[in-house]
Amino acid sequence: MLDEYALVEGCRRQDRTVQRQLYERFAGKLFVVCKRYVKDPDEAEDVLQDSFVKIYRHIGSFRFECPLEAWLKRVVINTALKHLRKEKPWEHTADVQEMAPILPQADESLPSLNYQYLLQLIQELPPGCRTVFNLYAIEGYNHPEIAEMLEIAEGTSKSQYARARTLLQQKLRNEQRVRDESI
Amino acid sequence: MSQFEEYTPDDSSDFDSAWRNAFDEAAETPPPRVWDAIERQLDESENPKILPLWGLGWSASRPVVWGVGIAAAVVLLLVGWWATFQQPGLSEQPVAQQSAPAPQDTESNLATTGKGATEAPASGQAATVPVGPSTPDIAQNDPTESVAGSRRPTESAHTSDQARSERPSTAPASGRPGYQLPADRYAGRRGQVTDRDLLAGSTSRRPSRTTSTPAMGEENRMNATTFAEPTAPSVVPNNIPEPTVLQVSSMNLERLANRPVQFKQLYGTQRIIWFRAPEPTSSPESEQPKNQSRELWASVSVMPGAFNSSVSVRQAMPTPTLTAMNSNAFVQNTPAYDRSTVTSRANFSVAYQATAGIQMNEHWTIETGVGYLQGRSTVESPAQLSSSYVVRTTELQAASGNSSNLYVDALRNSLVTSAGNALNAASDYKGSFVSNTMLSNPNVAANVYDEKTRQATANDYVYVQVPVQVGYQIRPRNRLSFTVLGGMLTNWFVRNTVANDLTISAGDGVYRPVSLAATMGLRFRYRPTQRWSASLAGMYQPSLQSGTRPQAGVSNRPTATGMSFGLDYHF
Numbered sequence: 043m044l045d046e047y048a049l050v051e052g053c054r055r056q057d058r059t060v061q062r063q064l065y066e067r068f069a070g071k072l073f074v075v076c077k078r079y080v081k082d083p084d085e086a087e088d089v090l091q092d093s094f095v096k097i098y099r100h101i102g103s104f105r106f107e108c109p110l111e112a113w114l115k116r117v118v119i120n121t122a123l124k125h126l127r128k129e130k131p132w133e134h135t136a137d138v139q140e141m142a143p144i145l146p147q148a149d150e151s152l153p154s155l156n157y158q159y160l161l162q163l164i165q166e167l168p169p170g171c172r173t174v175f176n177l178y179a180i181e182g183y184n185h186p187e188i189a190e191m192l193e194i195a196e197g198t199s200k201s202q203y204a205r206a207r208t209l210l211q212q213k214l215r216n217e218q219r220v221r222d223e224s225i
Numbered sequence: 226m227s228q229f230e231e232y233t234p235d236d237s238s239d240f241d242s243a244w245r246n247a248f249d250e251a252a253e254t255p256p257p258r259v260w261d262a263i264e265r266q267l268d269e270s271e272n273p274k275i276l277p278l279w280g281l282g283w284s285a286s287r288p289v290v291w292g293v294g295i296a297a298a299v300v301l302l303l304v305g306w307w308a309t310f311q312q313p314g315l316s317e318q319p320v321a322q323q324s325a326p327a328p329q330d331t332e333s334n335l336a337t338t339g340k341g342a343t344e345a346p347a348s349g350q351a352a353t354v355p356v357g358p359s360t361p362d363i364a365q366n367d368p369t370e371s372v373a374g375s376r377r378p379t380e381s382a383h384t385s386d387q388a389r390s391e392r393p394s395t396a397p398a399s400g401r402p403g404y405q406l407p408a409d410r411y412a413g414r415r416g417q418v419t420d421r422d423l424l425a426g427s428t429s430r431r432p433s434r435t436t437s438t439p440a441m442g443e444e445n446r447m448n449a450t451t452f453a454e455p456t457a458p459s460v461v462p463n464n465i466p467e468p469t470v471l472q473v474s475s476m477n478l479e480r481l482a483n484r485p486v487q488f489k490q491l492y493g494t495q496r497i498i499w500f501r502a503p504e505p506t507s508s509p510e511s512e513q514p515k516n517q518s519r520e521l522w523a524s525v526s527v528m529p530g531a532f533n534s535s536v537s538v539r540q541a542m543p544t545p546t547l548t549a550m551n552s553n554a555f556v557q558n559t560p561a562y563d564r565s566t567v568t569s570r571a572n573f574s575v576a577y578q579a580t581a582g583i584q585m586n587e588h589w590t591i592e593t594g595v596g597y598l599q600g601r602s603t604v605e606s607p608a609q610l611s612s613s614y615v616v617r618t619t620e621l622q623a624a625s626g627n628s629s630n631l632y633v634d635a636l637r638n639s640l641v642t643s644a645g646n647a648l649n650a651a652s653d654y655k656g657s658f659v660s661n662t663m664l665s666n667p668n669v670a671a672n673v674y675d676e677k678t679r680q681a682t683a684n685d686y687v688y689v690q691v692p693v694q695v696g697y698q699i700r701p702r703n704r705l706s707f708t709v710l711g712g713m714l715t716n717w718f719v720r721n722t723v724a725n726d727l728t729i730s731a732g733d734g735v736y737r738p739v740s741l742a743a744t745m746g747l748r749f750r751y752r753p754t755q756r757w758s759a760s761l762a763g764m765y766q767p768s769l770q771s772g773t774r775p776q777a778g779v780s781n782r783p784t785a786t787g788m789s790f791g792l793d794y795h796f
Contacts, residue, residue, distance in 0.1 A: 056267075056702055058264070058267075058704070059755075061267070062260070065260055065263065069254070069255050069259070069260075070252030070253055070254050070255070071250075071251065071252045073252070073253050073254070073255040073259075074248065074251045074252060074253050077253070078248070087255060087256065087258075087259050090255055090259055091259050091262050091263050091266070094263045095263055095266050095267060098263075098267060157247050157248055157251040160244065160247050160248070161248075161251070178241070179240070179241040179244050179245065180241075180244055180245050180248055182245070207240065
């Protein structure tokens with residue numbers, strides 16, 4: 043198995059075999075990233091495809107200043123955001139005051155659920171909430187950065203995150219209740 | 226907003242980290258069609274999309290294709306003609322002077338100074354031009370363009386400064402050389418560096434690159450304006466007549482005459498010259514593909530196709546005179562034979578070729594090899610008449626069963642002429658022709674041909690070919706590549722078998738042993754593996770000179786056309 047350096051060098055030479063190896067090594071993880079941002083499976087495949095084409099074209103600008111996987115993930119996220127930017131779902135947000143009364147208590151932890159179920163929960167979120175939740179909770183951006191990336195107000199980012207979190211916690215509580223009843 | 230700030234305390238990080246951990250190692254294999262699409266897109270992206278002239282539907286019809294081709298050729302010729310005849314006019318256009326001469330005491334020199342000064346702003350303007358393109362270049366090279374790519378430059382500048390002041394960038398400046406293996410570099414930090422750090426570093430690094438150039442440009446533009454001010458009074462618009470310029474200059478001279486001399490020249494002419502540092506010659510990374518691209522290959526191919534010998538009779542055969550013949554109606558109507566009476570048509574041919582090639586650079590290739598061409602062509606020419614004057618010929622012809630016509634006779638006549646031995650030739654060729662020596666006595670025999678009765682004669686040519694071709698690859702390094710080929714072909718004549726009876730070899734003095742032909746074509750090469758590839762080429766090989774000797778009675782200009790199928794091995 044080639045190391046990261048050999049993978050990058052091979053892709054710079056446009057060696058199709060090495061390009062294929064890079065794809066096979068990282069496509070699985072990156073496909074999940076795509077699916078977190080884009081609900082429709084076909085669109086997620088499109089985003090993955092566009093991302094890899096970008097990766098192969100711009101692999102020359104990768105300077106090994108961060109792990110290769112992080113760089114690839116960043117490209118995928120940017121491609122997904124570009125895809126979503128056409129619709130700008132994060133602009134359709136509920137008012138902050140509207141969301142405040144239903145804010146949950148911050149004591150929940152995730153039950154031991156597989157990622158497919160969690161992915162399904164994320165995909166069921168409204169697009170704006172989903173994007174902000176992914177960026178904040180999973181990718182680790184802060185609200186000013188998200189506001190800059192999505193060209194929205196910082197408060198909008200916060201409200202979208204709060205709404206996403208509320209919806210997810212509600213779904214998780216329902217799931218827990220169903221489990222308890224079944225036992 | 227404040228409510229959310231109060232709400233997002235540390236306890237929420239457990240919720241987020243739980244989600245983060247859940248997706249940390251999550252992977253799902255995408256369907257195979259994704260890779261197929263990626264591969265297809267990579268193949269397509271390396272070539273600009275070409276709209277085929279032959280198109281679809283009505284545009285695919287032959288008249289339209291030919292019409293478009295002819296129109297394009299005419300347009301190209303017109304543009305070429307226009308460019309050729311417009312070129313001398315270009316030298317009459319004014320050329321901007323690069324430097325303003327130092328002022329002298331004479332009026333003429335002052336006038337020159339004024340002229341030079343008028344052009345100074347233009348040169349200064351031109352010097353600032355490179356500032357613009359440099360910024361988009363950087364932006365385009367960044368694959369993460371979609372975050373900040375659509376942002377306005379002013380916004381980007383603002384946010385980058387803000388980001389820089391808020392948190393230091395963890396990522397070093399881009400372009401710093403020196404690779405460390407990720408295992409060494411991140412082994413101790415794997416637990417500490419989170420995606421947030423990496424992503425935050427990336428967002429802060431990008432604007433800093435994009436904003437530095439405009440800031441510098443603004444500052445230097447101001448400097449340039451400041452330095453340009455001392456020369457500003459001498460700036461005279463171009464449309465002011467020259468005497469006015471001289472007058473102003475002389476007035477300035479008078480004013481300056483009373484002032485003490487100051488050596489402002491030491492710092493008077495200051496000019497900001499935008500200079501873009503030359504790119505590094507070439508990094509080892511970029512040199513590597515170049516060295517690797519010079520590869521060798523060997524291939525074998527077979528080319529079925531059509532071969533046309535394009536035969537003509539070089540000289541008219543002697544026509545019997547009426548006095549030498551009886552009142553034979555056929556003879557009286559015998560026309561004068563010329564080259565148009567002999568026609569040839571292409572038949573199936575096959576060529577085998579073994580070639581070797583070398584890739585000179587990314588696009589250009591040179592290849593050579595050796596080939597064996599077996600070309601068949603049918604020649605139609607007026608048949609020989611049976612008459613009382615050609616009794617001997619006819620009898621011999623009937624006895625031998627051989628055909629006799631204008632072409633064959635001319636060929637045999639050439640053989641005899643070159644050999645200089647009529648008797649031997651006559652016995653060799655079973656007397657089915659009448660040589661020139663025999664024709665000297667019209668009472669013996671004469672060949673008479675009927676234009677209306679045409680006889681087809683099969684020709685079977687054999688050549689050994691040595692091609693030297695230059696190729697231009699349109700899609701190098703792709704699985705499917707195209708190469709435009711062009712070059713020379715040396716045809717070594719081996720033999721020609723006429724009507725399965727008459728065999729003429731290279732030593733018989735009729736055909737040139739070596740003749741030149743051009744070769745051109747388009748080759749598609751499919752390379753599924755690193756070593757092997759298959760190629761399909763359409764080739765056209767017209768002869769550049771006659772394939773026969775000047776003294777021969779016949780002339781030919783063979784042309785081969787075919788589709789070549791090859792198998793290549795790349796070293």
